[in-house]
Amino acid sequence: YxxxxxxxxxxxxxxxxxxxxxxxxxxxxxxxxxxxxxxxxxxxxxxxxxxxxxxxxxxxxxxxxxxxxxxxxxxxxxSTCSDHACKTPRDLAQAAVKVSLSRARRLSSYLAQVPTTGANKRQQAALRDCAEQISDTVDDLSKTLSELKHLGRRGEEFQWQMSNAQTWVSAALTNEDTCLDGIPYVDDKKIKSDVRRKIKNVAKVTSNALYMINRLDESRSRRDP
Known part of the structure; x- marks a missing residue:
């Protein structure tokens, strides 16, 4: 690249x-x-x-x-971040979380509109559980973004906030994986394919967001031994 x-x-x-x-x-x-x-x-x-x-x-x-x-x-x-103000690891971490949060919100809206009329109870339960997991993901990523926007400058405060951010994004990934685990119970092939594809996409950008947060933590740790 x-x-x-x-x-x-x-x-x-x-x-x-x-x-x-x-x-x-x-x-x-x-x-x-x-x-x-x-x-x-x-x-x-x-x-x-x-x-x-x-x-x-x-x-x-x-x-x-x-x-x-x-x-x-x-x-x-x-790529759009490089056109604006991504000059530091903190900028990149925030931008990556924003991407993940935006896609998680779109997925949450999609799941809320998936038709369940005529579906068996197992499929209804799987989609309902998945919607709840993604709703939790949106909450976790929202808290993460807020934490990154208010990072402290000193060692202990910074480490506490970074630990929170890492925990919340890791929880978001777990929620997404749990959602995927229920997809085999969805009988409708189109819905199953669409949901699986969308969840995997959100999981990928969330994984990248966690990497950027870890990178930010490492870059600050090198400056604040």
Missing amino acids: SHTLTPLTSLWLSDLQTLKKQCHTLSQMGMASPFSILGTTLLLLFLSFSAAAIKAQDDIVRSSCVHASYPKLCLQTL
């Missing part, structure tokens, strides 16, 4: 190269005034610094995702 650029980074670099070529062409044709050359130079400097900043954000996302549980999915879901 080391040579992969996000669309925004590629666009900035493309615009920068285009502007450089236009400036060079005007200069050769003798059409550039001192003021236009100065303005273009300043704009080139601005674009260069901006492109460098965006590339640095790309780099932290790539270097963080490469060892995640699901690297490709990590890059895909955090």
